[in-house]
Amino acid sequence: SAWCRSLESNGLTRSRTSPSENLLNQLNRRTCTVRILSDLLEDCNLLRALSILKPLEQLNIIKQPNADGSRIKAFLGTKIQLCCQATGLPPPSYSWYHDDTILNNGGTKELNLEINSIDQEGSYKCVVFQTDIDGNILHQVTSESVHILINSTSIVIEQQPLPLLEIKKGNCFMLSCKAKSHPEPIYQWFRDNTKLERQTFPTLK
Numbered sequence: 353s354a355w356c357r358s359l360e361s362n363g364l365t366r367s368r369t370s371p372s373e374n375l376l377n378q379l380n381r382r383t384c385t386v387r388i389l390s391d392l393l394e395d396c397n398l399l400r401a402l403s404i405l406k407p408l409e410q411l412n413i414i415k416q417p418n419a420d421g422s423r424i425k426a427f428l429g430t431k432i433q434l435c436c437q438a439t440g441l442p443p444p445s446y447s448w449y450h451d452d453t454i455l456n457n458g459g460t461k462e463l464n465l466e467i468n469s470i471d472q473e474g475s476y477k478c479v480v481f482q483t484d485i486d487g488n489i490l491h492q493v494t495s496e497s498v499h500i501l502i503n504s505t506s507i508v509i510e511q512q513p514l515p516l517l518e519i520k521k522g523n524c525f526m527l528s529c530k531a532k533s534h535p536e537p538i539y540q541w542f543r544d545n546t547k548l549e550r551q552t553f554p555t556l557k
Contacts, residue, residue, distance in 0.1 A: 409441035411491050417463075418498040425501045426467045428534075434463040436478035436495045440476055447479045465500075470534045473502045507533040513556075527556040 415437035426432055438461075440443040448455040448463045451474045457463050465472065476499075481492035511530035519525045531537040531554075541551035548556070 408482075408490070411437070411440035411480060411493055412437055413438045413493060413495055416496045417476060417478055418496050420436060422497070423499045423501055425503055426504065427503050428467055428470075430467045431524060432465045432467065432500065434465070434476060434478075434498060435461060436463075436480065437461050438480045438493075440482055440491075442482045442484065442490070444480045445483070445484060449477050450481065451475055467502060468501070470502050473500055475499050502534055505534045507531050507537050524557070528554060529556075530554055 354491075387500075413436065415435060417434045417436050419435075424432060434448075436446060438446075445459055446461050447459065448457050452470070454486060455463065461478075463476065463478070475497045477497045478495040480495065481493055482490045485492055486516075501513070509529065509531045514531050515528040517525060527541075529539065539552050539554055541548045541556045
């Protein structure tokens with residue numbers, strides 16, 4: 353706007369005048385009150401600057417991550433978006449957690465997940481906080497949790513036991529079988545269709 357260009361040009365021509373002093377001078381000339389400035393900052397969504405002029409507004413979560421249900425079932429390869437929205441002044445910042453591990457999501461209210469590992473199953477929550485101009489935390493609240501469950505997958509045998517093994521009488525031997533699935537596969541060894549008791553591990557010795 354013309355006013356913004358005026359502030360910019362005045363700031364260039366008056367080297368001894370700080371931007372804040374220049375702004376106050378312009379406000380005084382135009383009989384612009386702090387309230388008008390506050391309304392202008394709010395209309396422009398400049399909430400960080402607005403928080404300097406207006407008193408603290410209590411942090412309040414208006415949309416919980418579990419708004420669509422406390423449990424979400426997903427297949428591997430599925431994309432999921434969780435959202436936590438809050439109001440307050442200074443404007444809220446967001447940190448997402450998977451169980452007790454903080455996630456790198458850029459500090460936004462949305463968490464976008466691509467489920468490509470069963471390790472992503474678990475509880476997700478958002479910690480919302482307000483900071484002052486120096487970065488000190490003023491107030492924080494924790495959202496309700498949402499639990500992501502990964503649907504069962506078929507068993508895939510990755511390593512078969514040896515089909516034939518020749519050993520001398522009295523010698524020890526070992527057989528291995530490795531499988532992958534979700535939930536984790538359960539093993540049971542048999543000899544000639546007879547179940548071997550307590551042999552429930554991937555390796556038979």
